[in-house]
Amino acid sequence: MAIAQEKTDNFDDLLTCTICLETFTAPKYLPCLHTFCKTCINTYILSTVDNEKTKTSFKCPICRQNVLMGVSTDNPDAWAEKLPSNHFVASMMDRQAIRRSEKMCDSCKINNKSELALSWCPVCEEAFCKACEICHKSFKISAKHPLVLLKELSTTNETANISTILCCEEHAGEIIKIYCVQHSKPLCTVCVTLEHRKCEEVITIENAASGIKDTKQTAQFLENLKYKREVLKALIKNRKGLLAKSKNEATEIQDKVKRIRQDLFKHISEKEDEIKREISKSQKQIELVESNDTAKLESFESTIVNWISLTETCLKHGSDQQCLFEINKICANKATFDEDFSQNISKIKDMTINFTDDKVFVQFRDKISSLGQISISESKLASAYYPTGINQTFNFRTGDVKRLQTIQLPRQHCHTSGIFFETELVFVQYHDSKVLKCSQNGSTISTLTLPNKTYDISPMDKPRAVVSTAEKSIFIIDMKKMNSLQTIAIDSEVCGIAYTDDIFIGANDTFITWIKASSGARIRTKPTRGDAWFVWAGSKDNFICGNGTHEIMISKPRNDTIIYSNTKLSAPRGIAKDCDENIYICGHDSKNIHQLSKDGKLIRIFDANAIELEKPWVIRFKNNSSMFFVTCFDTGKVALCEFS
Known part of the structure; x- marks a missing residue:
C-alpha cells in the first residue's frame, strides 16, 4: 500500500520526546511502545515513585498504562536504564541527521569531541570524520570495510539501510539473527540456546523479514490500526458532543423551572432550589463520567496514533528487519490493547438529564412535595461505534458446545487449574508445584517452579496473577516473564482463590476468607456447609462458592444471597461466568456442568x-x-471449547 511521501519523509514528531519536546537523547520505550529520553523518563519515574509511594511500578506519562518493574531492591534510579532502547528511533535519528548534514562523528563522541561526520561504514554502522576515517582504514580488521560518503547518502534513499543490525532486548550486545515462527519472535543466538532449542520452525531473520513490506497482511494490519483510530475519533467526538448536549439540557430544565416558579406562590422558591441542587449534582455526575470516558478514549487514540506513525515510518524508511521487529512489538501489545479497548467500550453509556413535571403541583399547591424529579437515563452505545468483533454476540444459552482441542497435561490424578493469558493458557498442577504456560495447541512455552504444591490461579492486573499453594502461602507471579514477584504468608491454607478490589478471596471447603492483598492479613471469614473448594468473585461482596454437596451460594451486595440446589449437582468445584453474566458450575461427582442465569x-x-x-x-x-x-481431575486433560 502506498504511503504519502510528505507524511513519511517528515517524521520529526516520531523523533521528539513528549516530555522535553526535544529530539530524543538515548531513546527508551515502554511496553505500550511510547518512547522517551532516558533522562526524561528517569526524572518522571522518580517523581511518580515519590508521589505515589510505589516501589514496583509506574504509569506511562501518555496512555497511563501500568509499567510493572517487579519486586526489586534496586533504587528506582536504575529503572530507566533497564528499559529497552529504541533502536528503530535511533536509526531514524541517524537518517534525519544525515539528510540534514548534521550527523556527528561517532568515534569522536566517545572521546567527548564534536566533529561533523563525512562518511558512513555500513559494516560497523558508525559515522566518521576525516581523521577517524583514516584511522578506521588503518586497522586490519576494518581496512576493507566499504565507506560511503554521507553527502551521497543524503541525496538518495539509501539512508533507509544505514542501520540493518538489530540488537536483542533481553541479552545486551547480542544481535538478532534468528526468527522463531512458532512463537512469532525475533531471537539472538542466546535466546535460541536457552529458550527455543525445541522449537521446530526456526529461520533466519532475513528470510522471515523478506517481502514483509509488500504483504497483504502488513497492509491490512496498518488499515486495521487506522480504522481503530477513526473509531476512537468518532467516539471522542460523540462524548464531547454529549457533554455539550447535557449542559444544554441542564440549562433548558432550569429555564423551565424558572417559568413554573413565576406562576406560583413565593414558597415554591424553596422547591426550586432543591431542583437546582439535583440538576447540579446530575450535571457533575455526567461531566465526571463523560470526561473520564473521553480521557480513556484519547489515551487509546494516542496509542494507536503512535503505532500508526511507527508502522508507516518503518514501512517507508526502515529495513525489512526493522519492519518485522517493530510490527512484532506492536502485535505483542495489540491483543492486550484490543481487550482493554473492548472492556472500556462495553462500559460506556450515553447519559442524559431528564425532568418530569409533578402534575399535582399545578392543581394543588398545598400537596406539593417537589417540582419534579431529576434522573439520568442510560442507553447502550450505538453499534456504529464498535470496531469489528467488539459488538459480537454469543449464543451462550442456546448454542452447542464445540470441543476445539484436548490438551494433555503432564500429571494425572492431580488438581489442575488455569486461566487464559492473552493468546496463551497458564496452568497449575498440585503435585508438580509448577506453573505451565502453554500455547492453545498444548505446547509448553515456559515453566515456573514454586516451592509449594499449587492449588489455584487467578488473574490480577496484567501481567500479574496470584497462585494459591499449600503451606499457608500465596505467590504473585509475572505471567509474561514467568517469574515469582512476591510471596505472601497467610494464617490458613486455602485452595481456590480470586482477586478483586485489592483483596484475595480464598476458599477451603467449609469457609471463605477475605485477605488483604498488600499484607496477607485476614479481613474476615464466612462459614459454608462444605464443598467450597473454589470461588468466583466480582467484588468483595459479590461472590459464588459451593455450599454443600448439592448446592452453591450466590452472594451479592447488600447481603442478598441466592441458593441454587439441585440433586443432579454433586460435589461442586470450579465456578465461572461468561461475558453475558451466565454462571457455570463444575459437578465433580455428578460429571456435568450446570449453566445458570445470573x-x-x-x-x-x-x-x-x-x-x-x-x-x-x-x-x-x-x-x-x-x-x-474445562480441566479434568482424574486424567490431566483440558478440554478447550467454545459455544457455536
Missing part, C-alpha cells in the same frame, strides 16, 4: 462426557469471548 435459575446441564472429560474440576472463560476450557 439470578441463579437453571438454564441447562451439560454432560462432561460430551467434551470427553470424566470429572470436571475447573472451568474458565476467555474475556469477551465464547471460548472456555
Whole structure:
C-alpha cells in the first residue's frame, strides 16, 4: 500500500520526546511502545515513585498504562536504564541527521569531541570524520570495510539501510539473527540456546523479514490500526458532543423551572432550589463520567496514533528487519490493547438529564412535595461505534458446545487449574508445584517452579496473577516473564482463590476468607456447609462458592444471597461466568456442568462426557469471548471449547 511521501519523509514528531519536546537523547520505550529520553523518563519515574509511594511500578506519562518493574531492591534510579532502547528511533535519528548534514562523528563522541561526520561504514554502522576515517582504514580488521560518503547518502534513499543490525532486548550486545515462527519472535543466538532449542520452525531473520513490506497482511494490519483510530475519533467526538448536549439540557430544565416558579406562590422558591441542587449534582455526575470516558478514549487514540506513525515510518524508511521487529512489538501489545479497548467500550453509556413535571403541583399547591424529579437515563452505545468483533454476540444459552482441542497435561490424578493469558493458557498442577504456560495447541512455552504444591490461579492486573499453594502461602507471579514477584504468608491454607478490589478471596471447603492483598492479613471469614473448594468473585461482596454437596451460594451486595440446589449437582468445584453474566458450575461427582442465569435459575446441564472429560474440576472463560476450557481431575486433560 502506498504511503504519502510528505507524511513519511517528515517524521520529526516520531523523533521528539513528549516530555522535553526535544529530539530524543538515548531513546527508551515502554511496553505500550511510547518512547522517551532516558533522562526524561528517569526524572518522571522518580517523581511518580515519590508521589505515589510505589516501589514496583509506574504509569506511562501518555496512555497511563501500568509499567510493572517487579519486586526489586534496586533504587528506582536504575529503572530507566533497564528499559529497552529504541533502536528503530535511533536509526531514524541517524537518517534525519544525515539528510540534514548534521550527523556527528561517532568515534569522536566517545572521546567527548564534536566533529561533523563525512562518511558512513555500513559494516560497523558508525559515522566518521576525516581523521577517524583514516584511522578506521588503518586497522586490519576494518581496512576493507566499504565507506560511503554521507553527502551521497543524503541525496538518495539509501539512508533507509544505514542501520540493518538489530540488537536483542533481553541479552545486551547480542544481535538478532534468528526468527522463531512458532512463537512469532525475533531471537539472538542466546535466546535460541536457552529458550527455543525445541522449537521446530526456526529461520533466519532475513528470510522471515523478506517481502514483509509488500504483504497483504502488513497492509491490512496498518488499515486495521487506522480504522481503530477513526473509531476512537468518532467516539471522542460523540462524548464531547454529549457533554455539550447535557449542559444544554441542564440549562433548558432550569429555564423551565424558572417559568413554573413565576406562576406560583413565593414558597415554591424553596422547591426550586432543591431542583437546582439535583440538576447540579446530575450535571457533575455526567461531566465526571463523560470526561473520564473521553480521557480513556484519547489515551487509546494516542496509542494507536503512535503505532500508526511507527508502522508507516518503518514501512517507508526502515529495513525489512526493522519492519518485522517493530510490527512484532506492536502485535505483542495489540491483543492486550484490543481487550482493554473492548472492556472500556462495553462500559460506556450515553447519559442524559431528564425532568418530569409533578402534575399535582399545578392543581394543588398545598400537596406539593417537589417540582419534579431529576434522573439520568442510560442507553447502550450505538453499534456504529464498535470496531469489528467488539459488538459480537454469543449464543451462550442456546448454542452447542464445540470441543476445539484436548490438551494433555503432564500429571494425572492431580488438581489442575488455569486461566487464559492473552493468546496463551497458564496452568497449575498440585503435585508438580509448577506453573505451565502453554500455547492453545498444548505446547509448553515456559515453566515456573514454586516451592509449594499449587492449588489455584487467578488473574490480577496484567501481567500479574496470584497462585494459591499449600503451606499457608500465596505467590504473585509475572505471567509474561514467568517469574515469582512476591510471596505472601497467610494464617490458613486455602485452595481456590480470586482477586478483586485489592483483596484475595480464598476458599477451603467449609469457609471463605477475605485477605488483604498488600499484607496477607485476614479481613474476615464466612462459614459454608462444605464443598467450597473454589470461588468466583466480582467484588468483595459479590461472590459464588459451593455450599454443600448439592448446592452453591450466590452472594451479592447488600447481603442478598441466592441458593441454587439441585440433586443432579454433586460435589461442586470450579465456578465461572461468561461475558453475558451466565454462571457455570463444575459437578465433580455428578460429571456435568450446570449453566445458570445470573439470578441463579437453571438454564441447562451439560454432560462432561460430551467434551470427553470424566470429572470436571475447573472451568474458565476467555474475556469477551465464547471460548472456555474445562480441566479434568482424574486424567490431566483440558478440554478447550467454545459455544457455536
